[in-house]
Amino acid sequence: xxxxxxxxxxxxxxxxxxxxxDIFGAxxxxxxxxxxxxxxxxxxxxxxxxxxxxxxxxxxxIKPWRQKGTGRARHGSIRSPQWTHGGIVFAPKPRSYRYTxxxxxxxxAMKSALSSKVQANNIIVLDELSFDAPKTKQFAELLDNxxxxxxxxxxxxxxxxxxIKSARNIKGVKTSLVNTLNVYDIxxxxxxxxxxxxxxxxxxxxx
Numbered sequence: 052x053x054x055x056x057x058x059x060x061x062x063x064x065x066x067x068x069x070x071x072x073d074i075f076g077a078x079x080x081x082x083x084x085x086x087x088x089x090x091x092x093x094x095x096x097x098x099x100x101x102x103x104x105x106x107x108x109x110x111x112x113i114k115p116w117r118q119k120g121t122g123r124a125r126h127g128s129i130r131s132p133q134w135t136h137g138g139i140v141f142a143p144k145p146r147s148y149r150y151t152x153x154x155x156x157x158x159x160a161m162k163s164a165l166s167s168k169v170q171a172n173n174i175i176v177l178d179e180l181s182f183d184a185p186k187t188k189q190f191a192e193l194l195d196n197x198x199x200x201x202x203x204x205x206x207x208x209x210x211x212x213x214x215i216k217s218a219r220n221i222k223g224v225k226t227s228l229v230n231t232l233n234v235y236d237i238x239x240x241x242x243x244x245x246x247x248x249x250x251x252x253x254x255x256x257x258x
Contacts, residue, residue, distance in 0.1 A: 053169050057176050062196030068176050071254045075169045077162040086152050087160035091235045096148040105130050105138025164237040175244045185216035204240035208248040229253055
């Protein structure tokens with residue numbers, strides 16, 4: 052069972068916290084994480100790209116010149132794909148790129164991503180995190196106290212507007228709730244800061 056340091060907002064260690072071995076100490080399955088990240092990115096695509104085929108492009112209703120005797124190649128329409136302003140071959144059309152992977156793969160990928168942060172020593176657990184009002188300066192001081200100067204994901208147990216508003220203007224910092232946490236964000240950010248309460252919720256969900 053991995054033990055990690057427990058910090059307060061001043062950046063001082065106030066103890067240790069034992070993390071679930073099944074969730075934060077699992078074997079890292081790179082293939083599962085790859086599948087889930089690919090699915091996540093595909094599902095973000097709008098799929099609104101569109102181009103005109105030769106049947107949809109305007110013009111080309113008359114044969115440009117007679118079939119024989121001109122010395123030029125035969126053509127039936129000036130809107131064939133080889134012509135300038137002609138139609139597009141296999142033109143892309145609006146479509147959905149959405150697909151899913153099995154729940155077991157998603158769960159395995161999440162455990163692998165969380166475990167990878169522990170193994171790389173890039174996880175920071177806070178005993179509590181709360182502000183009386185939205186203050187970006189206070190949040191920046193918190194990061195300084197924790198000696199964090201890279202891309203950081205903040206995971207909260209519940210929706211806290213003061214914290215979310217305090218962090219949203221800081222470049223490279225993103226806040227997430229336990230129920231919106233995803234593998235892509237965990238891997239995309241260098242540091243993983245999570246509250247003690249959020250750790251308990253994660254362990255309840257993925258036990």
